[in-house]
Amino acid sequence: MNSPADTCPAAANAAGLAALEARLRQDLSWLELPAKSWTVARTHDGKPVLDVAVIGGGMAGMAAAATLKHLGINARIFDRSPEGFEGPWATTARMETLRSPKQLTGPALGLPALTFRAWFEAQFGASAWEALDKIPRLQWMDYLRWYRRVLDLDVRNEHVVERVVPRPDGLVALELRSPAGALSVLARRVVLATGRDGLGGAHVPPFAQDLPRSRWAHSSDVFDYTTLCGKRVGVIGAGASAMDSAATALEAGAASVDLLIRRADIPRVNKGKGAGNPGLTHGHPSLPDDWKWRIRHYINAQQVPPPRGSTLRVSRHENARFNLACPIERIEQAGDALLVHTPKGAFELDFLIFSTGFRIALETREEFGAFARHIRYWRDRYTPAAGQEDQELSDSPDLGPAFEFLEKTAHACPGLSRIHCFCYPAALTHGTVSGDIPAISDGARRLGQGIAALLYQEDVALHYANMEAFDEPEVFGDEWIPAGPPPALPSDAANAS
Template sequence: MTAHANATPDTDALSRLAAEARRDLARIGEGGADWVPPPEGIDHNVVVVGAGQSGLSAAFGLRRAGIGRVSVVDAAVPGGEGIWRGPARMNVLRTPKVPPGPELGLPSLSFQAWYEAAFGVEAYAALPAVPREIWADYVDWFRTAAAIEVRNGVTLERVEPQEGRLRLHFAAGGRSFTETTRKLVLATGIAGSGGPFIPALVREKLPAHLYAHTHAFDAGALKGRKVAVLGAAASAFDAAGALLEAGAREVHLFARGEDLARGSAMKPFGFFGAWEHFHALPDEDRWAVMRHFRQRASFPPVPAVKRATAHANFHIHLDAAWRDAALHGAGVRLTLQSGAPFDADFIVLGTGYLADARLFPPFADFAPAIARWSNRVAVEEADEALAAAPYLGPGFELVETRPGEAPFLADIHFLAFSAMTSTGRPVGDIASLRHNVPRAVAAIGRRLFVADRAKHLARFLAPVGTEDLPREAYAAALSAPVPAVSAAE
């Protein structure tokens, strides 16, 4: 674990806390008894792809719901799952320390319980914000404490629909293999939606060694270099801060607007009812809200801005959209919309992400069958990127473009980035877990139950046994039969 404030976590206390969590689950009757009939000729009831906080929380929720034969896989090595030790570059989480996370209402598995056990109650009270790597340590502990088994180094390469099941094609350690499942949960974050967005201006004009997306770049390798950052939201400022701290000679951040966005259009969304029930609004209402959010730029958090502006060699360029990019010596020459040139050694793109489930490589066999929002609402040209997001059902299940052509899509539950258009808020964020995971788990359980209707009916209608009340429990109190009285008497 990462030491915090020169303190060593109390591993004995954390072991006791994990044991307490197991007792808590037993106390509320959620020890994981499996009610799902064994699937005949199928390996798993559910496969969860992705073992970051969303995938772990989904697996935990499925077990608590009594759904067994759940397998979790992740392409990363242990400890490398999710974003916290990879693409995330903030020093502290943007989420306050109070909201619940993957523990789904079990206090003994919460971040607060973990932190207090590891470092003390007073340390938690004094903690102003959660350091990113401390949160990563907590997620690692949660995986162990919740006893969630993960097969690391396993990559999903193809999803092949078959009658009554999905055949999953995996790769691991240089070998390929297949397994079957009844349900599939995609907790793959950005990757499940097509990955980082690279503007054609850069992608088509420059060699790959001269640019990188904020999702994946080596700040240390750019020490002493002059770097141009495109974008003015949180990830762009996080990247700038990381570059400056790693020793970049200069960092120049370019924003299209005349000023930085200074408020959040999504702030009114932050109440329990919206989190829980936005998905139940009519399509027209959800689309209007998401267009409203998208048309207003995301603002960079104050800590991210202060982190970058603390360096004298950081510069913000407003009203400075890029018109062209070209090779210039060993670096890049950018042309701004004003026509002014700007030279840099390297480009970092804070340009957001694609939001299209059809671009997820394992879906290639049936990608056109996945309904997008463009199939449900009238779309203006400016909204085409937003409209490419998958149109999801209430349990995060994929939906068919045309009814009847791909019913198996209802067996794929999409807890990845671009689910946001259907749900109203980013899917996979810490605060989303308490709302999204139970809804997805309930939908999976409901469909499994209904699919096994005949087996459950046979169970319900089976002859009633006599073992629940042994006759000897009441035999001594039985009275002799009362003699019958004849009519003459």
Template structure:
């Protein structure tokens, strides 16, 4: 056994002891439910086994809700964006953040890293390599013994008397699973669609791809490449193209200047995390719109990774106005430039759209968004934020029309789509534990309230004695009577 393995083994024992002292796992307290046909109903289905799905699953188990299943479409070890379209060399978040540890020091990335390579190595580490972070999440799942059902695709969610029936596909087999509540932990793209500039809509395909797609960078060797956007994702994809041997990379940016500041880095503190949802809707919208319009700086190391190459050209104030096909190339016409490219990569991010998830298609049009708030629609500064779902205090979806879809309150949106309602607690690393704690406390309270009559009956029938009648010899009066 190597020193790294020995270190992890010792850390695993410490975590086990920590959990035992916290009485984990607690007894399951939820009243079991069955369908009319007698099939057992899951208390919670978690859809998505990446970071958000993992921490939500662990938080449920810590809360004594164990009748759960977590599904992920990817093969084991390929969950989330990290092994796919997250093309940065290192994470953008500082290494010191606790991440999904849920208050357990020994479950942090730092504890995992130090256990393998020591305190000095931790001190020398700059930012966390992306692949190393994925390895940490794989360990997190293993050390907590979280059962993630890989290779299972949730195709549809249909309302039912007991809550929902979810259609789960596993290869050629299909299963209908009755569930009571659902957590959507489907990632940044879960309730969103790629943001595609209108002039490029008709050119999407192998020659024009969004950064979230599976791009064959080896095929870009010797080619002229254009990258749209100056977001972190755009810069990382430009770097990947350059490193793959692209003959040239043109970065086209609508902004008149390169942003230098990431305003959201100033919001990583308890006051903002806990106070943001309590702000008025207009205060929340104004804050997020300010950050969005100010623009977010790409990380320094990503920018340096690109500009160490000589064959890169930045075009500012270059909004696409038209695209033409010219033989084997695309001619990108901006308000100032005409640029030819053999391949185009869109680093334009995602646009929230409650109609995007296929699994919600049967009732997507009934989901309330902020565009349904008449007090907001007059403000053009709010833009795309109006398309975010208007979630309740427990991340639950709400009805567009009261009484038309009451079951929506049992679907909890634990993705970036919760940002306007809850802040940045359900997608990125800094406050993910706070988000999971808030989510599961809400689900726990909701389940208890729904089952209160049964819990009250259990209280009435509880008769385990503290005293057995022989503790006070001269006393003959006891309640309940002996």
């Protein structure tokens, strides 16, 4: 597997990047993008109301905001991270390269000059692109930083959203903590682009709660792996994050790493990749419930294999051990060690890393407390066939065509549908178009066009009045000379009549 050093040429061509940016500006100009602002300006108590507030400034949030901007809708992003560190890429992600094939167009929104490939080749050349295997993780973050800059997106960093409150007056209130202090914002629509764990959090087995917090971490935690130097580490799981965590621990000098893998074998085939095509991307939302559930459950049950390169990154260490068919039965403390009991015997370890995924649980997030209990989830409206039970799918929100939340009980939470779920839990309703690289542009366009339609429909009377009042002439009356009376008819023609 190529390392970042192998795939990132030492010197970037600044002139080539400037030329690409000029081409992008020309493309946008030719396409008349962004469209002119057309929404009806709103104020409340003398303060301006945002058209759309986007919570989360990672790839999905930026793609959503860029689409809305191109549609002539004002969107502002709020992100808790410092500028340039939005999303997981430069913080909690530990892979060397992305899993996605390099040629995927990602959040480019149909603009060739906005693709990662265009950005890469402008700086490093076509031959470097041909030599590139997978996109280095930190280079992808550099691309996203450029994406934000060239599209001039309105992002407010270090703004922590502490509460989201839908209101019956057609607005959504946001309570934020900013560098300047507490802040209240009103928006007509709110988009949650909060990532894999944004509607819940890390999933850990119940027995983890009985362990000292200093003895374990979840793979998504911000954590200093150098503290594992010389320690015996157990990694629970066999997915991509498990391999990345195990490799990072080994590279940090762990004495040993035992991967404790429940399955008798590691998955070999990525079924989701085999299903990916434009038909599924555009056809999933209108599939019958049974087919939606069947497809998503099958992919969940088969599980996604870890990338080959990530697995080799672990196995090249002699002190790494892959323990298959090794579910954890119980854990007890034995002095300074953890004694982890499995069907294959007990492992004496110093530290555990849970690479056990995420859960959807809005009720556990304080910022969603005003509406979480009112959301209609799939468990409220669908019962799977025997043998197809799936907790993740049952907990997924049931969404409308613009990714909007729906009420479990009608009229119980006015304004709930003004909050749009543009992150991973939307997958059962909409397919994987709101978090993963392959179809993120399709999802952003579906979201943006849906919000545009809703904003127009709400104000249709005002737009009609504006149309009636519109008085910009295109013809001024000086383009012709009115004709006089018709010439007299000949006398015999007159007699004939």
